[in-house]
Amino acid sequence: MIEKNTEEKIVQAAEKVFIEKGLAGARMQEIADEAGINKALLHYYYRSKEKLFEVVFKLAFKSFVPNLVKAFDGPEDFFTKIERFVETYLNLIEKNPHIPIFIINELSKNPNRLVSLISYLNIDIQPIFDVIEEEIEKKTIKQIEPQELIINILSLCVFPIVAKPMVQTILFKGYESEYNALMKKRKSSIAQFVISAIKN
Amino acid sequence: MIEKNTEEKIVQAAEKVFIEKGLAGARMQEIADEAGINKALLHYYYRSKEKLFEVVFKLAFKSFVPNLVKAFDGPEDFFTKIERFVETYLNLIEKNPHIPIFIINELSKNPNRLVSLISYLNIDIQPIFDVIEEEIEKKTIKQIEPQELIINILSLCVFPIVAKPMVQTILFKGYESEYNALMKKRKSSIAQFVISAIKN
DNA sequence: GTCTATAAGGTGATAGAC
DNA sequence: GTCTATCACCTTATAGAC
Incomplete structure (x- = not known):
């Protein structure tokens, strides 16, 4: 050590x-x-406490959000990209399961924290929009707003993690093993669900 | 007054x-x-503060979670049920947009709060599982775990609301009007997305 | 039932010795 | 750079008058 x-x-x-x-x-x-x-x-x-918090928040945000954009880079076929993105992102969340709810909650209490971060990290998601619109033009996928497709993929990845206590208790009678089993399956099934929904 | x-x-x-x-x-x-x-x-x-909080938390939870089960009752066709559920739930969230993140966050800090609530409200989702499995048998929808389908629908409804600051800032350059426009569209498009994904 | 006053212990932040 | 001691204020909770 x-x-x-x-x-x-x-x-x-x-x-x-x-x-x-x-x-x-x-x-x-x-x-x-x-x-x-x-x-x-x-x-x-x-x-101060606030200054120390800002350092921590920035680190947490940096470790999660920009990777999202990068994961959509690469030469593969669009559906393979979605598969790879979901798996990569779910692995990232699995290693840091408390960060998404931390970011979401602190931003809901103080949305201003984003302003400084965005300009500092200069996240540009236009490339992702372009890729999606290209697929729509090629008629490989159905008409959908690029923003909506991104939201849908993220929702399916993040929500079950942040709502784990509720999901595990209500849908799996409290059994963590069954919750974990489904989460493992979702590394591939989320992408299949999305692809079925948008494929032409 | x-x-x-x-x-x-x-x-x-x-x-x-x-x-x-x-x-x-x-x-x-x-x-x-x-x-x-x-x-x-x-x-x-x-x-005490804790006792007062418990009252508030119970009320918030009661106003959100049990309705979820009821919405899947009724005689309509399965796909219509999904459509109606999404619209009803999104309207409920629209009126109380801060409750989902409140419940999720407080549960993540103290999952024990659920234990007493569950037995008190005795939520039974088995009927929903049954309906889904029936549709799978009838081959109207593809093979999917009932729990996973429920998670997917809930994810698509709830996540964009709890992550509003991020979604609005990163995907809509901060424009609330564009965020609102998409949320309005989602009252029908979420159901279409789900139905496309599972339809046989 | 409702109020004022205050107890008792935390909480972020700083002063100053080493 | 790191520590102990302490300040000044906040926060929950209670006592006791009305």
Whole structure:
């Protein structure tokens, strides 16, 4: 195990606590404990709770959203792209299952956080729109708004994860193993569902 | 305007503040102000913040989840049921757009809240499973796990609402009018998408 | 039932020694 | 850079008058 410097330890501890508890529920004391230091040092490196939160939020956002655009790059056939995207994205979410709800919730409480991030990351989804519209013109898929197709794919990937407690309890009588089994199947079945829906 | 009694005023104020700020972010003082009373009275009627929150959470949950089951009742043709369900549910969400993220987020922070609710509301989704399996047997729709079909429909309805800030900013360059236009279209297009995906 | 006042303990942030 | 001690304020909850 490599010895991390203090700044790294703080960010890592802050990620854990903020993502688990949210901005309002997190405590600077808990972050300090998690990092194995004291509160004063937190304020020495990051001036305030809000500033430290912004660092964590930006990291979480960066790890999820821009990859989305990249996954639609590549030379494959359109349907293969969808298959690959779903699998890649579900694997990413599987490794960090609490990040989507963290981002969604903090943005719903303060949508302004996006403004600075968007210009900073300069996400450009026009290429994805172009690819979809091209397929529509080629008549390989049915008429659909590019935005709507993207929303549909994302919905099917993200919602079952963020709503896991409800899905598992209500649809699977609380059995996590059955929930997990379906989530594993979905790595391929989501793409099949989408392709069936749009194929001409 | 009918004069409400104190208990009603408190619950209504608590709903507003808790749903907007979440359990951790809400303040008893703000709820008291919103209700036009003082903090002491809050504790007189509901012993603690947690107890008051439980009342609000139960109300929010009750207003959303059980209706879901009822919407799949009725004599119509299966595809019409899906159409009617999506439209009904989207109208419900449109009127209370912050409740889904509230429920999802508070459950992700404390999944135990579900346990008491489930037995209390005794939600039985078996009838929906039966309807779906019947359609599969009749070969009107493709083979699919009933749970997965339900998840897919719910995902398409709920996700775009809870992720509104992101969807609006990234997919619609921030224009709320374009976001709203698509959401309006989705009252029918979600069902069409699902039906295309499963139809035999 | 409703209020004012206050207790009791947290919470973010800083001062100052080392 | 890192620590202890402490400030100033906030927050839930209760006591007690009316």
